[in-house]
Amino acid sequence: MTAHRALIRRAAAVAAAATAAVLLAACGGGDDSSSGHSGHAPSAPSASASPQEGEHNAADVSFAQGMIPHHRQAVEMAGLAATRAGSAEVEALAAEIKKAQDPEIRTLSGWLDSWGEDVPEEDEGGEHAGHAMSGMMTPEEMAELEKASGEAFDTAFLEMMIKHHEGAVEMARTEQADGSYRPAKDMAGDIVTSQSAEITRMNELLGKN
Missing domain, CATH: 1.20.5 (Single alpha-helices involved in coiled-coils or other helix-helix interfaces)
Known part of the structure; x- marks a missing residue:
């Protein structure tokens, strides 16, 4: 038992x-x-952040459509320095400007294409979307620059490019304040930083003339 x-x-x-x-x-x-669910939780915001990062607004479109002709003119001005500059420093600066802004034109154009927006035509000048681009040179100023050489070119180039850069910085600050597309706002920040530094450098070069 x-x-x-x-x-x-x-x-x-x-x-x-x-x-x-x-x-x-x-x-x-x-x-x-x-x-496992909580392990996936962090990926949910990033998945939703991706579309948010891809969203753009009218300010982003305006920035891209305005900056393209603005950059194109800067590249055109910089291209003149190769055969007209009197100073090696001015020629080097112009080459740097061209090298920096050419790729940005391609990036800006790519954004507009992906958004289904118009990319400014090659011959579009200082006016787009009903307003003049800040800091753009007039046809008369461009003609004056093309005719100059040596020290006269250096002075004209530096003075005009300072004005041009100031306009670009103003446009970039507007994008920083009003835009919503993160890559465009990041580019605007880079423009403010790099072109402000170049303005300082050009003012110093003018002081040597």
Whole structure:
């Protein structure tokens, strides 16, 4: 009888242990599932952040459509320095400006294409979307620059490019304030930083003339 009771107790203990193991496994499975879900939680914001980053507004379009002709004119002005500059420093600066702004033109054009917006034509000058681009040179000023050479070119180039850069910085600050497309706002920040530094450099070069 005693042995029979011991067998019953042992069987009950085994059953209880088995039940506990099942419950623990279920609990553990729940935890895994929960941690798996929380493990995916960070990816949800980034997935939703991606479309948000891709959203653009009218200010972004205006920035891209305005900066393209603005940059094109700067590249045209910089291209003149190769054969007209009297100073190696001015020629080097012009080459740097061209090197920096050419790729930005391509990037800006790519954004407009992807947004289904018009990319300014090559011959579009200082006016786009109904307003004049800040700091753009007039045809007369461009003609004056083309005719100059040596020290006269250096002075005219530096004075005009300072004005041109100031206009670009103004446009970039507007994009920083009003735009919503993160890459465009980042480019605007780069323009403010790099062109402000170049304005300082050009003022110093003018002081040497």
